[in-house]
Amino acid sequence: KNQVEQSPQSLIILEGKNCTLQCNYTVSPFSNLRWYKQDTGRGPVSLTIMTFSENTKSNGRYTATLDADTKQSSLHITASQLSDSASYICVVSSYGNNRLAFGKGNQVVVIP
Amino acid sequence: GAGVSQSPSNKVTEKGKDVELRCDPISGHTALYWYRQSLGQGLEFLIYFQGNSAPDKSGLPSDRFSAERTGGSVSTLTIQRTQQEDSAVYLCASSRPGTEYEQYFGPGTRLTVT
Numbered sequence: 418k419n420q421v422e423q424s425p426q427s428l429i430i431l432e433g434k435n436c437t438l439q440c441n442y443t444v445s446p447f448s449n450l451r452w453y454k455q456d457t458g459r460g461p462v463s464l465t466i467m468t469f470s471e472n473t474k475s476n477g478r479y480t481a482t483l484d485a486d487t488k489q490s491s492l493h494i495t496a497s498q499l500s501d502s503a504s505y506i507c508v509v510s511s512y513g514n515n516r517l518a519f520g521k522g523n524q525v526v527v528i529p
Numbered sequence: 530g531a532g533v534s535q536s537p538s539n540k541v542t543e544k545g546k547d548v549e550l551r552c553d554p555i556s557g558h559t560a561l562y563w564y565r566q567s568l569g570q571g572l573e574f575l576i577y578f579q580g581n582s583a584p585d586k587s588g589l590p591s592d593r594f595s596a597e598r599t600g601g602s603v604s605t606l607t608i609q610r611t612q613q614e615d616s617a618v619y620l621c622a623s624s625r626p627g628t629e630y631e632q633y634f635g636p637g638t639r640l641t642v643t
Contacts, residue, residue: 419571449630460533460620460634461572506571510630516585517630521571 420444420518423507427524430497438523440490440507452481452492453506455522461506464492497527531555533635535621541641542611550606550638554623561604562632563596564620572620578604611642 421442430436442450449468453461465474465481467490473482478501480493494501504522511518534553542548554561563575574588578598589595593611598604608615618639622632 421571451630453634458636458639460622460636462634463631466631516574516577517632519572521569 419520421507421509421520423505423520423523425523426521427526429526429528432497432499432527432529434497436494436497436525438492438494438505438507438525440492440520442488442490442507442509442518442520444488444509444511444518446512447485447488448510448512450481450483450490450510451508452479452490453508455504455506457503464505492523494525497525499527499529501525502527533621533623533633535619535635535638537638538636539639539641541643544613544642545610547607547609548611548640550608550619550640552604552606552621552623552635554602554604554621555633556602557625558623558633559601559626560624560629560632561598562622562624563604563606564622565590565617566620566637567617575606575619608640611640613642616640616642 424439451466452464455461467483469485478495483490504524506522507520509518536551561578564572566572576596577585580601581598593609596606618637620637621635624632
């Protein structure tokens with residue numbers, strides 16, 4: 418079973434609208450959680466990183482939340498733009514483990 | 530360059546041929562990782578280098594896959610006798626000492642086996 422589950426798998430939204438992507442994880446002991454954005458044909462690029470004590474972190478129109486008790490994170494995209502069309506990957510790291518646990522990604526398509 | 534670079538960006542090869550994929554990590558990054566990303570799937574860990582040694586190569590799917598790293602820098606991933614199921618994007622990432630969670634990814638090599 419994948420240690421990081423993301424939903425929805427894909428979604429289409431109108432330009433200018435908001436959307437929220439979900440990430441649930443079972444990784445333990447938890448170290449930190451990152452959201453990456455991967456444009457088609459490109460490598461993933463880090464958007465945010467959150468540690469155990471952080472509940473929310475923003476990067477421009479992207480806002481990530483973390484609930485370490487329920488092991489859930491979300492990524493909220495505000496006022497979406499066409500350039501937001503990409504795959505958003507939730508990545509969780511564990512103390513003492515050099516391997517990262519990757520979700521399969523949320524595929525977002527923004528249409529005009 | 531400032532980022533992780535990979536070459537080639539695209540590779541089309543015939544089934545049964547060998548291929549070599551190259552990764553040039555960020556200068557000073559001692560850790561290097563290879564991942565495979567198949568269509569619609571998450572990133573699949575292949576191998577991890579710390580310097581020139583590979584303490585974790587458990588993700589390599591078969592003995593047709595091998596990787597090496599020389600001079601603590603450039604790494605090559607070799608796939609022998611390619612099969613169609615090897616078609617995927619192969620991503621390389623690197624990180625600074627002690628920050629394995631902060632991986633910087635290259636653009637990937639898209640491998641197509643016909």
